[in-house]
Amino acid sequence: MNKVNVKWTPSPNFTAGRKGKKIIAIVDHVTAGYMPGCLNWLCNPKAQVSAHYLVTKDGRIFQLVKDENTAWHAGMVKRPCWPLYDGTNPNYYTIGIEHEGFPNEDLTEAQYQASLSLHRLLVQRYEIPIDEEHIIGHYRIDSVGKANCPGPKFPWYRLFNDLRKKDEENVVRIKILFEGKELDGFIKDGKAYVEVRKLCEALGLKVYWNDKKKQVEVRK
Structure with a gap:
C-alpha cells in the first residue's frame, strides 16, 4: 500500500x-x-x-x-x-x-x-x-x-x-531456497512470506487442520 x-x-x-x-x-x-x-x-x-x-x-x-x-x-x-x-x-x-x-x-x-x-x-x-x-x-x-x-x-x-481488490502494490514475488528445495514466496511490507505447509514439509514436518479448534497444527 x-x-x-x-x-x-x-x-x-x-x-x-x-x-x-x-x-x-x-x-x-x-x-x-x-x-x-x-x-x-x-x-x-x-x-x-x-x-x-x-x-x-x-x-x-x-x-x-x-x-x-x-x-x-x-x-x-x-x-x-x-x-x-x-x-x-x-x-x-x-x-x-x-x-x-x-x-x-x-x-x-x-x-x-x-x-x-x-x-x-x-x-x-x-x-x-x-x-x-x-x-x-x-x-x-x-x-x-x-x-x-x-x-x-x-x-x-x-x-x-x-x-x-487484493493489494499487490508492494508485493514482490521471490524464490526461497531451503536446503536445496525451492519454495514460492513473496515480500510485503519488509517481511518475507511462504506457504506454511510447503515450509513444514521441507522441514520434514506434517501439517494438520484442526477443524474443531479452527487452527493449524504442526507435528513431527
Whole structure:
C-alpha cells in the first residue's frame, strides 16, 4: 500500500476521546463548498462542525481531528437507515471524511485516488469490514437534513470494488531456497512470506487442520 500523505490542519471543533467507544465505521460526506472556504469553515469555532479528514479536488488530504478524538460530523440523527446505529451519538464510533465539492458533482480522479488510499489506510488500521454497513454516507444517519450527502454521484460501486481488490502494490514475488528445495514466496511490507505447509514439509514436518479448534497444527 502506498504511503498516504496527510497534512495536519487542526480544527478546534472536536471532543477529546470517544467515550470508550471503538471505531467501527467510516462516514463519507460532501462539503457543499470549495477550497479554501470549506476547510476554513471546518476549522471555524463558530461552525461547530468538523470531520477527521478532508479530501480536496486536487488530491490533497487534510486531517483536522485526530482519529482518537471525536469529530463533529454526524451527530444529528434523523430517520436513520443504518443498522449499526446504537442509539447514541454516532460521532463517537465513526470516522468522518469530507470531500470537497457538491452533491451533483463527480469526484475528480485525483480526489478519488486520494480518498481510496485514505479508506484503505483506515480500513486496515481499524479492521473495518469492507461493506455497505461499515462504510456509509451521511444520509444513512440523517436521511432528512443530509439526504444528498455525499450525493448521488459518489462512486460507491467503484470504491467498494477497489477496496476489495487484493493489494499487490508492494508485493514482490521471490524464490526461497531451503536446503536445496525451492519454495514460492513473496515480500510485503519488509517481511518475507511462504506457504506454511510447503515450509513444514521441507522441514520434514506434517501439517494438520484442526477443524474443531479452527487452527493449524504442526507435528513431527
